[in-house]
Amino acid sequence: MKGPLAGVEVVEVASIGPGPFCAMVLADLGATVIRIERTTTVPSGSGSPLDPLLRGRDASIAMDLKDAEGLQVLLDLVESADVLIEGFRPGVMERLGAGPDECLARNPRLVYGRMTGWGQEGERASTAGHDIDYLAISGALYPLGHADRPPVIPLNLVADFGGGGMLLALGICSALVGRSSGDPGQVVDAAMVDGAALLTAMLHGMRAAGMWVDDREANLLDGGAPFYRSYQTADDKFVAVGAIEPQFYAVLLEGLEIKADELGGQYDRTRWPEVTQRFTAVFGGRTRDEWEGIFGGTDACVAPINEPGEAAADPHMSGRGAFVEIDGVVQPAPAPRFSVSSVPTPLPARPPGADSDRVLTDLGYSAERIAELRRRGVVA
Numbered sequence: 001m002k003g004p005l006a007g008v009e010v011v012e013v014a015s016i017g018p019g020p021f022c023a024m025v026l027a028d029l030g031a032t033v034i035r036i037e038r039t040t041t042v043p044s045g046s047g048s049p050l051d052p053l054l055r056g057r058d059a060s061i062a063m064d065l066k067d068a069e070g071l072q073v074l075l076d077l078v079e080s081a082d083v084l085i086e087g088f089r090p091g092v093m094e095r096l097g098a099g100p101d102e103c104l105a106r107n108p109r110l111v112y113g114r115m116t117g118w119g120q121e122g123e124r125a126s127t128a129g130h131d132i133d134y135l136a137i138s139g140a141l142y143p144l145g146h147a148d149r150p151p152v153i154p155l156n157l158v159a160d161f162g163g164g165g166m167l168l169a170l171g172i173c174s175a176l177v178g179r180s181s182g183d184p185g186q187v188v189d190a191a192m193v194d195g196a197a198l199l200t201a202m203l204h205g206m207r208a209a210g211m212w213v214d215d216r217e218a219n220l221l222d223g224g225a226p227f228y229r230s231y232q233t234a235d236d237k238f239v240a241v242g243a244i245e246p247q248f249y250a251v252l253l254e255g256l257e258i259k260a261d262e263l264g265g266q267y268d269r270t271r272w273p274e275v276t277q278r279f280t281a282v283f284g285g286r287t288r289d290e291w292e293g294i295f296g297g298t299d300a301c302v303a304p305i306n307e308p309g310e311a312a313a314d315p316h317m318s319g320r321g322a323f324v325e326i327d328g329v330v331q332p333a334p335a336p337r338f339s340v341s342s343v344p345t346p347l348p349a350r351p352p353g354a355d356s357d358r359v360l361t362d363l364g365y366s367a368e369r370i371a372e373l374r375r376r377g378v379v380a
Helices: 018-028 068-079 090-094 100-106 133-139 157-180 192-198 201-208 244-256 269-284 288-295 316-318 355-364 369-374
Strands: 009-013 034-035 059-062 082-087 111-116 186-191 228-232 238-242 302-304 322-325 329-330
Touching: 009 018, 018 034, 018 082, 018 111, 018 157, 034 068, 059 355, 068 100, 068 369, 082 157, 100 111, 111 157, 133 157, 133 192, 133 355, 157 186, 157 192, 186 192, 228 269, 238 288, 244 269, 244 288, 288 302, 355 369
Parallel strands: 009 034, 009 082, 034 059, 082 111, 111 186
Antiparallel strands: 228 238, 238 302, 322 329
16 A cells, blocks of 8 residues: 555655654655754664654664765665655754755755754744744733633644644645646745744734734633533543534533523523533533533534543544554544545664665665764764
């Protein structure tokens, strides 16, 4: 079975978070990915890493890119690749001698994917940062959470993965499509701060229409509306309620055994705090499973809030095969799905440097040269 990206060859320079996520997505969809690790990360023992972000790679080579011969190996790999992914701060690849100019000179059709937090330029470009910082400056963090407390951190899902790795994967695929239409190779500059801002597009539209105010828990989608928030149940678990449309709200009230005329209009914001208190009390009277028994199969838009360890066993997720087990680790299955292309279950992660000899041999390096590179610590 081959995914829709079968035949696309990717060189991934090891990084953390969004870079590996992007490479994982491309590998899931059929691309052949060679991951370049640092020689210092190669473990003394054997065994595959358990990180799902590293699954599906065709090979792992460990080498020192600061050494001239290590750099030469990278450029040799680039010469026949379709894509390169790197996640260093701006200027690092240029200082190594493997920036876009050098790589595109070797391979004019190369798609050069760059993953940074702040972007390649700008006031903060050279400084450190993490997901929370990119969310903060882009305006994506402020609306999250309760009105009387600091903003809530949405793990590192929004900037790292949604606005970072996923957007880089989209950019790379777009550049590959452009290349098939006659465009040359090009640089894809994916900045997490840009992606985090992009994900707030609808919020800005609502603000412009007067449908959003810059206060937490005061809007339709930030927990201010009693029909779009989470509630604690009698067994100290939680359910999510998303009954925005009037017809769905009516089904919600029916399941809660509350008459609509007791609450006022659904969109009467002056009544929202009162209705939230009422819903809180009612939801607190039954367990999560009892509410699932009441609302399951209805249009009330009520769902149990599963813990991460429960998600794979959820009947809906299980029925769709949304999780797979790879090398003993339960993890999300590849997505999306295709009507023609078959996306197989990914292989487990390769141990760092496990395929150094094979990769070099495929490049045409002799056994003697490979042994010398190993002796000098250029590869491991």
